[in-house]
Amino acid sequence: MSFELPVGQLKKPKSGAGGPSFSNSRPVYAIPVDMFTENGYPATDEKKVRMLENIVLQAGAVPFDLYLTSGTKDYTVEVEGDQDAESFKKKVVGNFPGDETEATEFAVNNLAKGFVLVAGKCKSGLASKVIGDLCNPLYLKPSFQxxxxxxxxxxxxxxxxxxxxxxxxYFGTLPTEETVSPVFPPTAIQVLASDYNVVKVAVGTASTVIAFTSVTKDADAVFTVVGQDVDSTKAGTLSSTTDFVGNIIVLLKNGVSWKSLAGASISFKVFKNGTKTFLIETNRK
Structure with missing residues (x-):
């Protein structure tokens, strides 16, 4: 009689392997299922765990970078079903502190929507954990107190x-806002329909006037401009415009100028009237 040798042994794990790795600084990303390309969810090897390819999302799309209070993050997998029909049911829970408008918008606009979650790497060389798939995603159930x-x-x-x-x-890469946001010189900002909805102003070498040279996003689209300058004397300055420059006019709240300093951002809503485009400020930080 011969026995088939098992492939892969469950040897003693490294020291500290049972510690709270999910509840520490490991980032969590939420990807709506409709954000994947047709074949953008990677297949696994024959053991059904290791993914073989990179995640591929729609052009300009990035996952939600989901902040959850470290000590509240909880990921559970439970076996359900009758004998010979058991399955793994997955659940992720975490707290988001405060009553930020963005968090409320996330809850309202994604209620009962399907997501794939990625618990990212907290160290190089480690695998990210992908939870859920396109055929059986995790559905958002938000609550507030x-x-x-x-x-x-x-x-x-x-x-x-x-x-x-x-x-x-998952050992591949994940597109993030940091990696897909285009960077333009302050005098030639382009807001293109094919790009992600965050645009970065390049670090300046001298004080300059920020100008938009092209806006191809649809009416009612919202986009954000992010600054990167640490030297205020070299940061670009964006002001309201009274005349059309290339059929684009910028309308800032109360006419207050904005500078492209690191950590600063300003958001606009696109309004169109024929060939004219109006950029109306909605928020700034």
Whole structure:
């Protein structure tokens, strides 16, 4: 009688392997299922865990960088179903502190939508954990509480039914706002329909006037301009315009100028009237 040798042994893990790795500084990204390209969700090898390719998203798309309070993040996998029909059902829960408008918008606009979550790498060489897939995503169930003890959201992502997979190991790259946001010189900012909705102003060598030379995003689109200058004497300055420059006019709140300093950002909504484009400020930080 011969026995087939098992492939892969469960040897003693490294010291500290059972520590709270998910609840530490490991970043969590939420990817709506419709953000993937047709074949953008990677296949796994025959053992159903290690992904073989890179995640590919629609042009200009980036995942939600989902901040969750470190000590509140909880990822569970439970086996459900009758004997011979068991499956893994996955759930991720975490708190978001405060009542920020952006968090409320995320909850309202993504209620019951399907997501794939990626628990990113906190060290180089480690695998990210991909939770959920396109056929069986995790659905967002947000809640909110404000009382004399705390104010904040609880974001719950949960599968409706289990499947044959736990989390998958992903060693590839993930597009982020940092990697896909185009960078333009301050005198020639372009806001293109094909690009992500964040544009960076290049670091300046001298004080300059910020100007938009092209805006091809549709009416009602919202985009954000981000500064990078640490030297205020070399930062670009954006002001309201009273005349059309290349059929574009900029309207800032109360006419207050904005400088492209590191950490500063300003958002606009696009309004179009024939061949004319108006950029109306909606928010700044």
């Amino acid at each position: 404000a009382n004399n003890q705390k104010t904040g959201f609880v974001f719950t992502f949960e599968q409706t039914n289990g499947d044959e997979h736990m989390h998958r190991d």
